[in-house]
Amino acid sequence: MVTSGPGARPRARRRRSWLGLAFVAPALLVFIVFLGVPLAQSLWYSLWHWDGFSTATWAGLSNYTALLHDDGLRTSFGHAGVLVIFYAVLPVTIALGLTAILSRSIRLRGVGVFRTLLFLPQVIASVVVASTWVAIYSPNGLVNQLLRAVGLGSFARAWLGDFTFALPAIGFIGTWLGIGLCLVLFLSGVSSIDTEVFEAARLDGAGIFTEFRAITLPALRGQIVVALTLTVIGAIKTFDLVYVTTRGGPGGSTTVPAYEAYSKAFQQREVGQAAAIAVVLTALILLVSVVINRFNPKDDG
Structure with missing residues (x-):
C-alpha cells in the first residue's frame, strides 16, 4: 500500500530526521562524555581556590584576574x-x-x-x-x-x-x-x-x-x-x-x-x-x- 497525501512528505522528512539523529547520537555522546563534561568541569574548578586535597573555597573570577598579573x-x-x-x-x-x-x-x-x-x-x-x-x-x-x-x-x-x-x-x-x-x-x-x-x-x-x-x-x-x-x-x-x-x-x-x-x-x-x-x-x-x-x-x- 503506497502512502500519499499532504501528510506523507512531512512524515518522510521527520523519519529522515530521526534516522539522521540516530547516526549522529553516538558521536554526540562521545563528544559530551570526553570533551563537554571535562571542559565544564574545568570551568567549574576555575571558579574555586583548591589545592586538590583540602576543602575548596569560592574564588569567583579571581583566578582569571590573577592570570592577568602573572x-x-x-x-x-x-x-x-x-x-x-x-x-x-x-x-x-x-x-x-x-x-x-x-x-x-x-x-x-x-x-x-x-x-x-x-x-x-x-x-x-x-x-x-x-x-x-x-x-x-x-x-x-x-x-x-x-x-x-x-x-x-x-x-x-x-x-x-x-x-x-x-x-x-x-x-x-x-x-x-x-x-x-x-x-x-x-x-x-x-x-x-x-x-x-x-x-x-x-x-x-x-x-x-x-x-x-x-x-x-x-x-x-x-x-x-x-x-x-x-x-x-x-x-x-x-x-x-x-x-x-x-x-x-x-x-x-x-x-x-x-x-x-x-x-x-x-x-x-x-x-x-x-x-x-x-x-x-x-x-x-x-x-x-x-x-x-x-x-x-x-x-x-
Missing part, C-alpha cells in the same frame, strides 16, 4: 607566539616551496616514498621524538659534532640549556614535524588539479614561480587553511616536547601555557588557576580556529 604566564603565551612561527609559518612556507618544485615532477618515480619519509615523524610518538632530539642537541650530540666537523666548533653549545637558543631549538623540532604534514596535504591538493592546466601553462612559457602563483597556490587555499589550523593549534597547545626536553627551563625561557597549567596543578597545587589557564587556552584555540577558517574557500559567498 608575568610568567604572559611570558609563556609570548613563547607560544614564537613557536607559532616555527610550528606553522616555517613548515607551511617550506612545504609550499617544495610543492612548487614537486608539482613539476608529480609523476616522478619515488615521489610516494619521499612523501612517506616526510610524513613519518607524524606517526612517531612525541615522547620518542623529544627524547631523540634531546640526544641530538646534547653537548656531544649530532648538531655540535657537525659544527665541529666544519670548523664551527665555537658555535657548539648545550642547545636546550641555553637561555637564548632553547626555545628556537624546541621550535625547530616543531618545524621538522610540521613540514611532512603540510607537504602531504599540499601534494594531495596538487594531485587533484587537472594536469592539462599545468601543460597549457608550460606551453605558454610559464616558469615555476608563475605556474605556482597562478595555478598551484589558488588551488591549495583549502589545504593551506587546514595546515595552518593544525599547526597553529599544535603550537599553542604544545606540552609534551617542552616537558620532555626542558621542563620549561632554563629559567622559564621555554615555558608555554600548557606547561604552566601543569605546573600550577601538580607542582604548585593551585588547581583553580590551572583550570583557569586551561579554559583561557581552550578559548584562544577556538578563536584562532574560527579566524583561520574564515579564509576557507567553502566560506566564500
Whole structure:
C-alpha cells in the first residue's frame, strides 16, 4: 500500500530526521562524555581556590584576574607566539616551496616514498621524538659534532640549556614535524588539479614561480587553511616536547601555557588557576580556529 497525501512528505522528512539523529547520537555522546563534561568541569574548578586535597573555597573570577598579573604566564603565551612561527609559518612556507618544485615532477618515480619519509615523524610518538632530539642537541650530540666537523666548533653549545637558543631549538623540532604534514596535504591538493592546466601553462612559457602563483597556490587555499589550523593549534597547545626536553627551563625561557597549567596543578597545587589557564587556552584555540577558517574557500559567498 503506497502512502500519499499532504501528510506523507512531512512524515518522510521527520523519519529522515530521526534516522539522521540516530547516526549522529553516538558521536554526540562521545563528544559530551570526553570533551563537554571535562571542559565544564574545568570551568567549574576555575571558579574555586583548591589545592586538590583540602576543602575548596569560592574564588569567583579571581583566578582569571590573577592570570592577568602573572608575568610568567604572559611570558609563556609570548613563547607560544614564537613557536607559532616555527610550528606553522616555517613548515607551511617550506612545504609550499617544495610543492612548487614537486608539482613539476608529480609523476616522478619515488615521489610516494619521499612523501612517506616526510610524513613519518607524524606517526612517531612525541615522547620518542623529544627524547631523540634531546640526544641530538646534547653537548656531544649530532648538531655540535657537525659544527665541529666544519670548523664551527665555537658555535657548539648545550642547545636546550641555553637561555637564548632553547626555545628556537624546541621550535625547530616543531618545524621538522610540521613540514611532512603540510607537504602531504599540499601534494594531495596538487594531485587533484587537472594536469592539462599545468601543460597549457608550460606551453605558454610559464616558469615555476608563475605556474605556482597562478595555478598551484589558488588551488591549495583549502589545504593551506587546514595546515595552518593544525599547526597553529599544535603550537599553542604544545606540552609534551617542552616537558620532555626542558621542563620549561632554563629559567622559564621555554615555558608555554600548557606547561604552566601543569605546573600550577601538580607542582604548585593551585588547581583553580590551572583550570583557569586551561579554559583561557581552550578559548584562544577556538578563536584562532574560527579566524583561520574564515579564509576557507567553502566560506566564500
